[in-house]
Amino acid sequence: MIHLSSDTGDLFEQAFAYAQKQVRKLIEKHPNVYPLSTENGKWIADSPAWTHWGDGFLPGMMWMFAKHSEPDSVERTYWTEQAIKYTTPLEPRKGDRDVHDLGFLFFSSYYRWWRLTGDPAHREIIIEAGKTLATRFKEKGGYLRSFVGDNSIFIDIMMNVGLIFVAARETGDRRLREIAMRHSHTTRRVLVRGDGSTAQEGIFDTDTGEFLKQTTHQGYRGDSCWSRGLAWALYGFTTCYEYSRDPHFLHTAEACADFYITHAPADGVAPWDFNAPMESRMLPDTSAAAICASGLLRLCRLTPDPLKGHLYWSTAVHILRSLCEKHLTKNDPKWEGILRGGVYHVNQGLGVDESVMWGEYYFCEALERVLWN
């Protein structure tokens, strides 16, 4: 693998340090709150959140900051204490049957903690969360249902199904592995198109299990490619290949990566939807770009083709450079997030051109991967 030039390395290290500064300011201003997006650059911290799918991302960044602080330093102690403080309240979510988001919640928080300590209690929490997620499986149709209803599958669930693979690996439970495999194969068949683009949602006939149509909530249209969904697919199928070693999933991750690379603008930062009308296509989603960069940094190590590996690594570096040079909030001292230009929900007018917590998390994770992995 080629190495970062020293100016790029410096740029990324400064961005990682800036992220710590912004997160520290947030938790000092709003202790024990898990905001998901900003409004005019200020974290929405005083009104109830629409959903709690992203509560793991704030502690997830703290685990990264702790890991990459000097051993025995004041910073290491500070970030470890904060990470524990923000991770522990998430434990009851391991039994949450109402959402499909347990991978988002636990990979970022308890999984990082477990990897650091090897504590069997953390392993048990991960296993239980994976088992809970598996209860969403619909035998007819062969998929994990989304929070919307029994007939609905979401592309986002590819970011969560990895938790079932981990639970299967840790327990040796073949049924769990079968559920994870079947859901991933179904998603590949019904939500990923021949050109590598993706749909956000699919609808099934629950009586027969027949797949009926592709739809969307956060994208432009059912037949368009919502860029964050594509990024979830790229990253999620990469994880799925890592755990299963089924080459179909590698091909799917590569197809999604190739679609992103060939359709993104020159700076590598995707529009919120690749098929939105021209005027709205000017609106980028920096969170999709950050997720994609982090996914590519994993995929580049798994692909057996060295040319592709090089392309994925250098695209990730290019995206991160663009995010650091054009979208960091450093020039606006009143802005509370790290990255501007994230998009939550265009159709609801929620978190549009703002900071979004998952964008911050995957940006930091991508920096972590490129700097220290």
Ligand code: GLY
């Ligand atoms: N709920 C996942 C997303 O907004 O991408």
